[in-house]
Amino acid sequence: MPPVSEQIFLGDAVLDGGPTTQEASPYLLDRPAIQEKSYALQLKLFLIVLFLPEGLSLMIGDFRLPLVRIVTIVYLLSFIHNRRALGSVRLPSDIIVLIAGAWMLLAGTATEGLAIGLKSAGSMAIDFVGAYFIFRKLPNAPDVSVSIARFAAWLMIVVAGLAMLDPLTGHPFVHDLAGKITGYYRPFDPSTDSFFRHGLVRAMGPMEHSILFAAVCGWFGVLTLCTFGVCRLSVLVVLAMGVGIWFSQSRGPLVAYMGGLGLTVFYFMTKRFAWRNRLVGGLIASCLLVVIVGSRNPVATLLQFGGLDPEAGWYREAIWATVGPMVLSSPVVGIGLFDEWDWQSSAELVGPTVDALWLKASMLFGIPGSLLIFLTIVSPFCLGPVDRSDNLTKGEQQLSVGLGIVAFMAAFLGFTVHMWGIDWILLGVFAGWRANLMESAQVRGWTV
Numbered sequence: 001m002p003p004v005s006e007q008i009f010l011g012d013a014v015l016d017g018g019p020t021t022q023e024a025s026p027y028l029l030d031r032p033a034i035q036e037k038s039y040a041l042q043l044k045l046f047l048i049v050l051f052l053p054e055g056l057s058l059m060i061g062d063f064r065l066p067l068v069r070i071v072t073i074v075y076l077l078s079f080i081h082n083r084r085a086l087g088s089v090r091l092p093s094d095i096i097v098l099i100a101g102a103w104m105l106l107a108g109t110a111t112e113g114l115a116i117g118l119k120s121a122g123s124m125a126i127d128f129v130g131a132y133f134i135f136r137k138l139p140n141a142p143d144v145s146v147s148i149a150r151f152a153a154w155l156m157i158v159v160a161g162l163a164m165l166d167p168l169t170g171h172p173f174v175h176d177l178a179g180k181i182t183g184y185y186r187p188f189d190p191s192t193d194s195f196f197r198h199g200l201v202r203a204m205g206p207m208e209h210s211i212l213f214a215a216v217c218g219w220f221g222v223l224t225l226c227t228f229g230v231c232r233l234s235v236l237v238v239l240a241m242g243v244g245i246w247f248s249q250s251r252g253p254l255v256a257y258m259g260g261l262g263l264t265v266f267y268f269m270t271k272r273f274a275w276r277n278r279l280v281g282g283l284i285a286s287c288l289l290v291v292i293v294g295s296r297n298p299v300a301t302l303l304q305f306g307g308l309d310p311e312a313g314w315y316r317e318a319i320w321a322t323v324g325p326m327v328l329s330s331p332v333v334g335i336g337l338f339d340e341w342d343w344q345s346s347a348e349l350v351g352p353t354v355d356a357l358w359l360k361a362s363m364l365f366g367i368p369g370s371l372l373i374f375l376t377i378v379s380p381f382c383l384g385p386v387d388r389s390d391n392l393t394k395g396e397q398q399l400s401v402g403l404g405i406v407a408f409m410a411a412f413l414g415f416t417v418h419m420w421g422i423d424w425i426l427l428g429v430f431a432g433w434r435a436n437l438m439e440s441a442q443v444r445g446w447t448v
Helices: 033-050 067-081 092-112 114-136 144-163 165-169 173-182 210-228 232-248 251-269 276-294 298-305 310-329 357-381 394-413 422-443
Strands: 008-010 013-015 058-060 063-065
Touching (some): 033 114, 033 144, 067 114, 092 357, 092 422, 114 422, 144 232, 144 422, 165 173, 210 232, 210 251, 357 422
Antiparallel strands (some): 008 013, 058 063
């Protein structure tokens, strides 16, 4: 049986030297080419809806319902109705993400009561778990996932272009435009450093914050370069995402982006060496060990390596020093879903925001919740790499590596950036995407 990259899928059959209809995978027989193309189109529309500004949400009283959440709920209901649509292979991440969603609901209701817990924690669980399974259900036909990556690359060029209108016009152009359409305006304070810096409005486009826009730019810049190699599209995307990060004026995502590009170059230079993953893992583990053992304040040292300027690093260090003991006072279910923690107890803090995903998740859902979110992101890789699988095309192999680098970047940024909205959903998207590639590497080799 030749590798899938040399086969042509047409309806239920595999032609040009591949197995006959009777020999083909039963999973492929359940998914005709027309259905695969239809679902690929739906995913592209999902990505477009995902990047709509929050001003285009539906308002039900004081409850804001983003359009992407409506789409996610529809997909989840369809998956519940047809459980076979989720695939024929069960991976560890499929179980972990469900446990993570259930724990969010449990912790939210434990700290805030049933009604508020289901409303607030339920929304976060739906966004995260739903995004995972939407991309987990990607068709297994060759290069469908690569076509989604190509579409996402072009979409990000549009998003970055819209974000450039913020510093050019001196106001959040996309959000203000959405406000004129729906009447929902996000409150922005031009005097704050998070909105205005070095004489310019920070680029954010349709995202909820400039630092979230920068993180997404970094993710898709690396993903595009790793998937398609050096070509006109990847060069254009890498440069566009770099410009977007620069005008977002976010140093942490910039450092993560440079590190992600470095890992991508390292992958292509050492592609033939099986030991490269062990080398990178060993170097990272060694650096962490040196910092933990040799530094008087490991958190401050890691924040400094994260690219933060001294003032921002000092403030985040103060957050960890203040919030850490509060989390330890309720480590199982967290201290609540809202920013009502006693920040005034520390004279060093000036507001209730917590700029760290892992710390914020521990506040919301306890340490187990934060750990489950982390495991959801990394568990699709626990069965090993698939970039050498004969059942995957070259583009899919390289996409799997890109998703691994993106997962590392997200975990790294989680120490200095809190992620919500579009970024939060994308964490589930990337995990489900990688799980789908792992399944593809397995089911395409099946025969009956």
